[in-house]
Amino acid sequence: MGSWGFIGLAYGVGSVALLLYLILLKRRLRDARDELAALEGDGGRGSR
Amino acid sequence: MSAQAEGMVVGLLRRTWAMTWKDVTVELRARERINAMLFFAALVLFIFNFALGPDREKLREVAPGLLWLAFLFTGMLGLGRSFQAERENECFEELLLTPGDRESIFFGKLAGNVLFMVTAEALILPLFGILYNLDIWAYLPSLALVAFLGTLGFSTLGTLLAAMTAHLRAREVMLPLLLFPLTVPVILGSVRATEVILAGGRLGEVGHWLKLLAGFDLIFLVVSPLVFEFVLEE
């Protein structure tokens, strides 16, 4: 693997890691928001 | 020292002693902990020998490391059980009701753990000397100093983390996982110093390691009891 191969690998791994974290974070946010909406929408129907 | 401060210190010492004495008497009755620790240590020493092969010289080179591996794994075993009685019998609440500071509970538990670990080490060391043909007796005072400093540091963080992990799922895994990275300075310092001593070196040569060990001990002996109350509260 040439020098630029290693450089590409390093920056690639870094970018993918950060991007993956961001994507997963967005997904967790969406799930949490949905869960909250479901809980709050359940309003006057009493406990489950 | 003013009379009030003196009274506080005496009270702390008395409560600490009460805690330690409780753990020691419980152990003396059943001998569970110390037996397990000794058996495990002997096992470790034997297995290392088989794993590393018969080369005398190679074994000599790694001997200090092996000794401390035996000490640390054995210590870990003991630490894992230091809050076991409280956890099993749901005595944590009882601990909290005991009059007195959380600090004395911590120091009491710590003293007990150090006592058990040092006892185990005192028995492991001669066995180690025999199995690996090393003259430990000539260097006993220096070895004892290093062992004590290292044991104290390991046990201080170990007691704190044992209390924390007592309630957790996967506690047998969590305690080593949390404790070992944090005690790397203790491990490195103890092994390096032991290495120099067993090779006939003087304590002066490992002054920097001893200072590191002492510094580690001091820092965490101060901080751990302070944060211990946050671990115990319910």
Place this chain on the structure above:
Amino acid sequence: MGERTVAASVPWASEGGRAGARPSLAAKALGAAAVVVLATGLYLGLAVVPPDAVQGEVQRIMYLHVPSIVTAYLAFFVVFCSSILYLWKRDLRFDAVAVSSAEIGVVLTGITLATGSIWGKSTWGVWWTWDARLTLTAILFTIYVGYLMLRAFAEEPQAGARYGAVLAIIGFLDIPLNHLAVQWWRTLHQPSSILRPGGPSVASVMLVPLAINFAGLILLYTYLLLERIRLERIRHRAAETRLKRGRRG
């Protein structure tokens, strides 16, 4: 005995109708700024700045590796401070900052490890050596992964917050001790090029992409932190709603 009652109601979770539903303006701005700055740093580091005289092109990996670990240390310092504040004030907002900063710190430390290893492979031919820097980074990674696991395995979130805070304080105090111990133990790594008493020994032109990427990563860290805190806020609110629901039923 009961002088430490834990705050069951978290004001920041329940205030405002849809508070926390969308990223704040500040967060969006930070995110955009991060992208711009990092793109600039990337361009400068990879295309503009000349290669190192000794190491050649692969030295360019340092423009990611070094800012990454420095930002990670910053993140863990934030965890340290907010943990102390949490234990002192018992405001769950501080705990939210702590866990969020720790998560991002772990990601950054992982990137540091990976880029360090790749750099090592390109320079020394091996993916791993037990030299001081790599070893210290690995220990750091393990400590804070342990922090996240401790919180996850705790019997309930309040306990997890408490235990985590204690561990974060102990862990951060431990870092300088680890540094000393591991450095005395061995140093194959080049001596620190930047943090030397005499000042940076890196060619001044190379400091530019380093500084820019560092700024970019700080911006990115702040953006991710705000978003992650927002997640905590929503979760706290859900927990509070469930609690109220339980009381009513």
